[in-house]
Amino acid sequence: xxxxxxxxxxxxxxxxxxxxxxxxxxxxxxxxxxxxxxxxxxxxxxxxxxxxxxxxxxxxxxxxxxxxxxxxxxxxxxxxxxxxxxxxxxxxxxxxxxxxxxxxxxxxxxxxxxxxxxxxxxxxxxxxxxxxxxxxxxxxxxxxxxxxxxxxxxxxxxxxxxxxxxxxxxxxxxxxxxxxxxxxxxxxxxx
Amino acid sequence: xxxxxxxxxxxxxxxxxxxxxxxxxxxxxxxxxxxxxxxxxxxxxxxxxxxxxxxxxxxxxxxxxxxxxxxxxxxxxxxxxxxxxxxxxxxxxxxxxxxxxxxxxxxxxxxxxxxxxxxxxxxxxxxxxxxxxxxxxxxxxxxxxxxxxxxxxxxxxxxxxxxxxxxxxxxxxxxxxxxxxxxxxxxxxxx
Numbered sequence: 001x002x003x004x005x006x007x008x009x010x011x012x013x014x015x016x017x018x019x020x021x022x023x024x025x026x027x028x029x030x031x032x033x034x035x036x037x038x039x040x041x042x043x044x045x046x047x048x049x050x051x052x053x054x055x056x057x058x059x060x061x062x063x064x065x066x067x068x069x070x071x072x073x074x075x076x077x078x079x080x081x082x083x084x085x086x087x088x089x090x091x092x093x094x095x096x097x098x099x100x101x102x103x104x105x106x107x108x109x110x111x112x113x114x115x116x117x118x119x120x121x122x123x124x125x126x127x128x129x130x131x132x133x134x135x136x137x138x139x140x141x142x143x144x145x146x147x148x149x150x151x152x153x154x155x156x157x158x159x160x161x162x163x164x165x166x167x168x169x170x171x172x173x174x175x176x177x178x179x180x181x182x183x184x185x186x187x188x189x190x191x
Numbered sequence: 192x193x194x195x196x197x198x199x200x201x202x203x204x205x206x207x208x209x210x211x212x213x214x215x216x217x218x219x220x221x222x223x224x225x226x227x228x229x230x231x232x233x234x235x236x237x238x239x240x241x242x243x244x245x246x247x248x249x250x251x252x253x254x255x256x257x258x259x260x261x262x263x264x265x266x267x268x269x270x271x272x273x274x275x276x277x278x279x280x281x282x283x284x285x286x287x288x289x290x291x292x293x294x295x296x297x298x299x300x301x302x303x304x305x306x307x308x309x310x311x312x313x314x315x316x317x318x319x320x321x322x323x324x325x326x327x328x329x330x331x332x333x334x335x336x337x338x339x340x341x342x343x344x345x346x347x348x349x350x351x352x353x354x355x356x357x358x359x360x361x362x363x364x365x366x367x368x369x370x371x372x373x374x375x376x377x378x379x380x381x382x
Contacts, residue, residue, distance in 0.1 A: 001288050002340040006354055019349035020211045043241075043262065049248030050234075050241020053262040057240030060316050060348060068268040071234065071244040071260035073253075077302060081259060097192050111268060125251050149193040157251060158210035163197055 021055040025166045030173045031056065034065035034115075037176060042111030043069030044082045044103035046094065047121040047136060051165045067113040072103065082106040082118075093129045095120050097137050101148040104139030116141040117172050119164050123157045136164045140175055147175075212246040216357045221364045222247065225256035225306075228367060233302030234260030235273045235294035237285065238312040238327060242356045258304040263294065273297040273309075284320045286311050288328050292339040295330030307332040308363050310355050314348045327355045331366055338366075 022028065034041060043053045053069040056062050072082040075094045079086055083106030088098045100118050108116030121136035122128045134153040140146065151167060153160045213219065225232060234244045244260040247253050263273040266285045270277055274297030279289045291309050299307030312327035313319045325344040331337065342358060344351045 002338070004340065004342050006342055006344055006358060016207075016211055016353075017347070017350060020207055045241070048245065049253075049257065050236070050243070050245035050260060050262060052241070053264070054239065054241035054245055054352075057264060057314075058349060058352070062240075063264060066240065066264045068264045068272060069241060069262035070272075071241065071262070073244070073248060073257045073259045074302075077259040081261075081302070111265075111272070123248075147193070149195060151195050151197055153197055156208070158249060159208060161245075161249070162207075167197060 019058040021051065021162075021165070022058040025055055026169050026173050027055050027059050030169055030176070031059040031062050031065055033173060033176050035061065039114040039176065040065050040067045040112075041115040041117065041172065042067045042107040042113035044072055044107035044116065044118040044139075045069060046072050046078065046103075047119045047123055048161050048165050048168075049073055051161055052117060052119065052168050055165055055169065067111040069111065070103075070107055078103060078120075081110075083110060095122060095129050095131045095135060095137065097139075097148045097150060100137035100139030101141070101146055102139070104141035104148075105146060108141045114143055115172060115176060117168050119168055121151075121153075121160070121164060123160045125157060134160055136160070136167075138164070138168055138171060140172060142175055210249040212242065212353075212356070213249045216246055217360050217364050218246050218250050221360055221367070222250040222253050222256055224364060224367050226252065230305040230367065231256050231258045231303075232306040232308065232363065233258045233298040233304035235263055235298035235307065235309040235330075236260060237263050237269065237294075238310045238314055239352050239356050239359075240264055242352055243308060243310065243359050246356055246360065258302045260302065261294075261298055269294060269311075272301070274301060286313060286320050286322045286326060286328065288330075288339045288341060291328035291330030292332070292337055293330070295332035295339075296337060299332045305334055306363060306367060308359050310359055312342075312344075312351070312355060314351045316348060325351055327351070327358070329355070329359055329362060331363060333366055 103118030294309030315324035
């Protein structure tokens with residue numbers, strides 16, 4: 001085994017010394033609310049490829065609520081890891097509402113969490129599978145309901161991925177804070 | 192399904208408009224080298240909880256080489272998702288060389304990638320399982336060998352997680368660029 005010491009990358013490369021992911025994101029609120037509720041969360045991420053999980057993990061104490069997650073970048077992993085049915089992938093594709101919803105359920109069940117949150121979409125720079133850059137599907141699965149939302153975001157690759165991460169955290173926080181309410185603050189099932 | 196448009200979070204919250212993860216990291220070099228080699232990568236992340244996968248995904252064209260990954264924050268997911276043996280978890284714990292090595296193999300095999308990269312460690316603010324803050328184990332698994340490295344990093348939670356991410360990308364790039372060489376540039380197997 002090789003052992004090493006490293007000089008600080010933050011000092012050497014002028015990288016941010018403070019976590020740029022949790023700045024402006026409701027990650028601390030989410031961790032606090034989940035902790036108070038005694039509940040846990042897991043992720044399934046394509047578009048963001050780990051950003052949502054990494055942002056939650058940026059909060060000290062996150063281990064009480066973050067179970068883990070699945071990065072399902074390749075389409076076939078959305079099935080084999082994430083639990084999306086072959087039928088949905090064949091008929092609707094990797095960037096679709098049903099895919100996001102099934103990924104959220106897959107994250108929840110495969111990681112043994114109370115809540116599952118999933119993101120799939122197009123970060124750019126090019127359109128994908130007939131979807132414009134900025135198309136984002138967010139799936140949320142909880143103890144009592146699932147829902148899916150579609151967003152149209154603007155900006156560059158990073159901005160779209162960061163904004164999708166913030167939206168996912170915010171919408172999950174809304175669900176956790178009001179677990180008996182359905183999408184958009186109304187009772188019932190999405191779409 | 193709820194549909195929405197969002198104002199730019201980057202503009203609204205003074206969040207970074209450019210990807211702060213790939214700044215200073217060899218992510219683009221790694222994607223280019225893997226693409227040229229026709230090879231793929233997958234991750235298993237505890238300490239960084241998705242940062243390595245998300246950093247690779249920040250590079251346009253990453254979908255040619257990034258298969259996906261596993262966020263194995265909870266200890267039991269290191270076994271059930273990541274493939275670490277119960278024996279290793281019981282005797283060495285979640286923060287250990289053998290755990291990192293088995294996670295790298297697990298990432299590679301479970302995601303169907305040529306290379307697996309894994310990180311487990313202590314980001315702080317508190318020590319964990321008898322390990323000081325900044326203790327990081329990096330596992331690398333490839334077509335011809337596996338290796339594990341231990342690092343002692345300094346700094347805050349974010350700095351440690353970011354630096355571990357950079358180290359993982361750099362060491363993976365070294366392996367991919369010289370696939371017949373073992374750890375530390377020498378032929379053979381890591382300790």
